[in-house]
Amino acid sequence: MPIIAYGEEMGYNPKEIEKKWQAIWESEEAFEPSDDQSKEKKYILSMFPFPSGRLHMGHVRNYAIGDALARYYRKRNFNVLHPIGWDAFGMPAENAAIKHGRHPKEWTYSNIDYMRKELSTLGFSFSKTREFATCDALYSRWEQAFIIKMYEDGLLYRESTTVNWCEPCHTVLANEQVEEGCCWRCTTEVQLREMPGYYIDIVKYADELLDDLEQLEGKWPQQVLAMQRNWIGKSQGLEFRFELTKESQVKLGGKFDAYQVFTTRPDTIYGVTYSALAAEHPIVKYLLDHNLLDEQTAEAIIRIANSSERDRAQAEKEGYALGIDVIHPLTGEIIPVWTANFVLASYGGGAVMAVPAHDERDFEFAGRYGLPIKRVIEGGERLPYVGTGVLVESGEFNGRESGDVKEAIINHLEEKSAGKGTTNYKLRNWGISRQRYWGAPIPFVHCEACGLVPEKVENLPIVLPEDVEITGEGNPLENHPTWKRCACPQCGKEAIRETDTLDTFVQSSWYQFRYATDPKKWDERGIDRDDANYWLPVDQYIGGIEHAILHLLYARFFTKVLRDMGQCDIDEPFERLLTQGMVLKDSAKMSKSKGNTVDPDGLIAQYGADTARLFILFAAPPQKELEWNDSAVEGAFRFIKKLYSKKEKATERVLPEIDHSTLSSPAKEARAKVYEALKKASEVYEKSFAFNTLIAASMEALNALDKQDNSSVWSEGMYILLNLLEPIIPHVSTELSESLFDRKNLSATLKIKEEVFVQDTITLAITINGKKRTQIDISPDTPKEEILVIAREAGSKWLEGMSIIKEIVVPGKLVNLVAKPI
RNA sequence: GCGCGCGUGGCGGAAUUGGUAGACGCGCUAGAUUCAGGUUCUAGUGGGGGCAACCCUGUGCUGGUUCAACUCCAGUCGCGCGCACCA
Structure with a gap:
């Protein structure tokens, strides 16, 4: 019986472990991509969040999936780009201003600070140097330059037409942003109104947007492809x-x-x-x-x-x-x-x-x-x-x-x-004007003499005035006493600045290129072509299905436009797409109004980040909806505790050489389970993303290890299991890897040892007319004829009065005897 | 109405892609530890029958293909998502 008097120190303490490793990772700058573009790359991107104030479980799921992939490929020695940023413009910031009297900018940046901390307590391996918010003036600067270029290329125009107007949001909406006649954001019914606005000629690219979906076949969910086709409606x-x-x-x-x-x-x-x-x-x-x-x-x-x-x-x-x-x-x-x-x-x-x-x-x-x-x-x-x-x-x-x-x-x-x-085409041109304050100003000027004139590129960015009063009445830019008064870029006479701001979907249409651009070049250019060509397309994009049309269509479109502008040479931004399911509680989407939320901070405080991540990846395959279950969270916690408690079992500090033939059968079984899990790992991380099955296989392996007592087998088992679990539960895995193997097991490429799958005896099911009746244990090299003799003998009880008309042997699996009454 | 997807224990979900259905986890039952609760450990757990070895039955339903079907095909019912008078 082990003495557990000093159990407190011996036990699993997630708080301490997680803090420790997060600090080490930060000081090691462990998650920054390398500048060496000769290395093979992986660009793993989870959709960036709107800085609403706090993370919710949907975010945790989104980033847990992306992080697992990023960490996996990093370990496989790829050059990994795994960035994060903030989709920071938008209505809620103004609503907060109206409700709480806080300035949208202050509200946004303080939310970002808080949420950045939340992300780091979850141990996500994001690059720190590439982070930005789309409301940063430097980001607007380049976005405005692209908008002007589009205008010069005849791709952007101003026109007065009937538009969808949302009264509560006090702005127009693009067609894609109207769902069943209602505003996608506030769900009130839209009105039709005649008014001027800026449009981007997305229909010009309709054929290409449609045809290129073919390249994505098998890599994007069928449903999303179907929705895009449907939307384009050729x-x-x-x-x-x-x-x-x-x-x-x-x-x-x-x-x-x-x-x-x-x-x-x-x-x-x-x-x-x-x-x-x-x-x-x-x-x-x-x-x-x-x-x-x-x-x-x-x-x-x-x-x-x-x-x-x-x-x-x-x-x-x-x-x-x-x-x-x-x-x-x-x-x-x-x-x-x-x-x-x-x-x-x-x-x-x-x-x-x-x-x-x-x-x-x-x-x-x-x-x-x-x-x-x-x-x-x-x-x-x-x-x-x-x-x-x-x-x-x-x-x-x-x-x-x-x-x-x-x-x-x-x-x-x-x-x-x-x-x-x-x-x-059903697809209509993209209306990008919004009559709101908290967005990127559209960089045009109205001059009485010259008409519509784009701002000079050297004057960019056009930044928002900070001294505004946000009341919800009208457009604060329109109402501002001086901001809109300016000089015409062409004739120099007094002119009026455009007070519409850009649809926030414009920002999220090119952010994947901005991350790819070396931050050292961020001042000089919006997108670096070589960097973009190296990093893009995103190898794996992860996000919610709710963006199946809006964001994904716009981002695909922008990619083609940017390509035609010479900013990059790729056609499609996202090579593979994973649409994660929603996180539910009591069969309903978690929401404040329903009062069925689970707060990530509270969960981490109670169980630690690793448990949160493990549960969320274990409870369901990522594509499916995930039903929250408090006791299943306990189960995830229990597994980690068990893993941690077995650390003394591994006594060797390197991957041991083991003579398989001398082992007891539980030890053999344990090794087989460990290597089965290892085999599964590459398939899961590279193809299926069925983390739930990898975690199950790891649990099986740990259970099997626990049924034997060979310390070499234990050492090997921990060496491998910690490696393949590290992307999922990085803190505890790294902690144990450090104390057991000096983290050597985390950098190695592990080889599958086929000999562990060779068994002394194998069990074959005996089925008669396809129905399982009994089973036999035989040596794996038993010849077919002999197997049949044994099988007939084993099945004789069910074969009385029957004559065998066919015999099928599936090697390693079963024998089927087909018999008919005489 | 059209398009896409899905129906497996009490629950979340597995099934090497046609080869022993229900892995793993939750829950539940019994037992051990404990003054007790919790924790932890052991055993059991699709349904029905039998003292038992075992038997019957079972992947929404009905057929079909096959030695063999959760898996393939046809039909049908149910659910979810998307689009919806796009001429």
């Missing part, structure tokens, strides 16, 4: 002109002679019985402005135009005849024009041809208003029939298949100069 078809009749042209004051419509089904063009315009369409506007509609109709159309897209999507089909007609480009028929609430203003020109026989929406609308329905595709019992088939009543195209007639109809219209093959 569709090919026909765009053609609907010529207005002479009478209609006259009615429209000669202002319009035709309008464009888009269809993906040119094969149904002979089935057109009406055409429909969005309520916002210029022709409808003209009719309203010139009182060419009766009062009731006009009112109804205005009501539709003022309702949100979301409301319209839920409303019944509704529309009004406009009293004008167009001419069918192929048949010359007169087609009535309607306005309809289901036609989207923002897609395909805001106008459609309507083929009620072959489109559900058109059908429903036609039914409601008694419009004619003309079938032109054979197939299906009932209308609408939206499938493909043989064309009828389609003039010269009769009898041909939809599939091969599409191209012909497009060509036909092209020849008549009435239409052309076109590609449309």
